[in-house]
Amino acid sequence: MAAALNQNTNLWRIAPAATVIELQTIEWFKTIFKFPQQTEGVYSSGGQFANMIALSAARQYFCQDVREKGISQLGAKLRFYVSDQAHYCHRQALELLGLGTKALRIIPSDDNYRINLDLLTTAIKQDRETGAIPAVVIGTTGTVGCGAIDPISELAKIAKQEKLWFHIDGSYGALGILAEKAPSELHHINLGDSLVFDPHKWLYSPIDTAVTLVNHQGLLSQTFGNQVTYLEPSLSNQDSFDFVNLTPENSRPFRAIRVWLPLIARGINAFKESIENDFMLAKYMASLIDQHPSLELMTPTVTSIVCWRYLPTHQLTLERENLLHRRIIEEMAQRGIACISQALLHSNIICLRACFVNFRTTSDIVQEVVNKSAEIGQQIYEHEFIN
Numbered sequence: 001m002a003a004a005l006n007q008n009t010n011l012w013r014i015a016p017a018a019t020v021i022e023l024q025t026i027e028w029f030k031t032i033f034k035f036p037q038q039t040e041g042v043y044s045s046g047g048q049f050a051n052m053i054a055l056s057a058a059r060q061y062f063c064q065d066v067r068e069k070g071i072s073q074l075g076a077k078l079r080f081y082v083s084d085q086a087h088y089c090h091r092q093a094l095e096l097l098g099l100g101t102k103a104l105r106i107i108p109s110d111d112n113y114r115i116n117l118d119l120l121t122t123a124i125k126q127d128r129e130t131g132a133i134p135a136v137v138i139g140t141t142g143t144v145g146c147g148a149i150d151p152i153s154e155l156a157k158i159a160k161q162e163k164l165w166f167h168i169d170g171s172y173g174a175l176g177i178l179a180e181k182a183p184s185e186l187h188h189i190n191l192g193d194s195l196v197f198d199p200h201k202w203l204y205s206p207i208d209t210a211v212t213l214v215n216h217q218g219l220l221s222q223t224f225g226n227q228v229t230y231l232e233p234s235l236s237n238q239d240s241f242d243f244v245n246l247t248p249e250n251s252r253p254f255r256a257i258r259v260w261l262p263l264i265a266r267g268i269n270a271f272k273e274s275i276e277n278d279f280m281l282a283k284y285m286a287s288l289i290d291q292h293p294s295l296e297l298m299t300p301t302v303t304s305i306v307c308w309r310y311l312p313t314h315q316l317t318l319e320r321e322n323l324l325h326r327r328i329i330e331e332m333a334q335r336g337i338a339c340i341s342q343a344l345l346h347s348n349i350i351c352l353r354a355c356f357v358n359f360r361t362t363s364d365i366v367q368e369v370v371n372k373s374a375e376i377g378q379q380i381y382e383h384e385f386i387n
């Protein structure tokens, strides 16, 4: 529908209804995540871009004159902290923001793939001692590899003590908050200065639907707003609101309708049920893998991501085992069984990964994928890995 309408949503005066719909869905999300009233939000294409918007706002917060002067001496000293499980988009954002990857401190994760808080506080201290300026700590609610959730409440405390901006990358997992038995850390998401989440992941929206929320009124327009003649606000409605000022996009599609219409049509409970079902399917899959003699569950199943490996009868070198798993993934896709993805654990172990964000997946499909991964694993092992 959005594509057929081909509605640009940069200005209220050319898209009043779309603007009101976008504002309304942003209000709904603020309620869902319990963000304070002054929070502002904007849609963009995906988590990658939405995180860049949030980190741009954080940069603006610390360097008020960055738009005029570029990265000053102060800007060059800013440091950002993220776990080794975080998505690469944060590194890319710092590259694009001119801060460079040297501004990013990658903190090792613990046995449950969550940021190690002791190592984080040590890194902050070390940076202060060397004259750098600790600025932003990034927590992930649902890491891309295994769906781990960083200790959000503890990170918020550290951020407060150290006067850091607390950004939460909930691209994949934040909307898990809608489930009745959502992991408790998700209920602390409102402690973030900014949050990113992808309706195109766990709200089943079409691709190209991500949201950034920023809990600092006016900061997004300080970061991105422009006074340009052809983008002048409405003359007739002094209260009109122009999304073009909250984002680096000028022409922008009518993304909010992909959230608004299904929520109006189906009601929030339909989404809650589907998300709960995804949690349930992940737990079911983990239990099948756990019971299977030739499969091994590799990570705790905290959200709706399951990581596992096929266990060959005789141990192979890590390099050969990784190759075996890449072949299993390829073969499962080529035989039309499933497009499972791969996760890299402890920076060197490749495993099979399933992420449940599709309301059409059933427990029969899960069973089939588990059994076939073992069967195909064995076939490939016997044909290609033993002489």
Ligand SMILES: Cc1ncc(COP(=O)(O)O)c(C=O)c1O
Pocket: 045, 046, 047, 048, 049, 051, 086, 087, 089, 140, 142, 143, 144, 169, 170, 171, 172, 198, 210
């Ligand atoms: C934690 C996390 N951050 C960012 C992204 C990037 O999101 P997108 O693919 O929507 O740009 C992903 C994608 O999987 C993710 O899982």
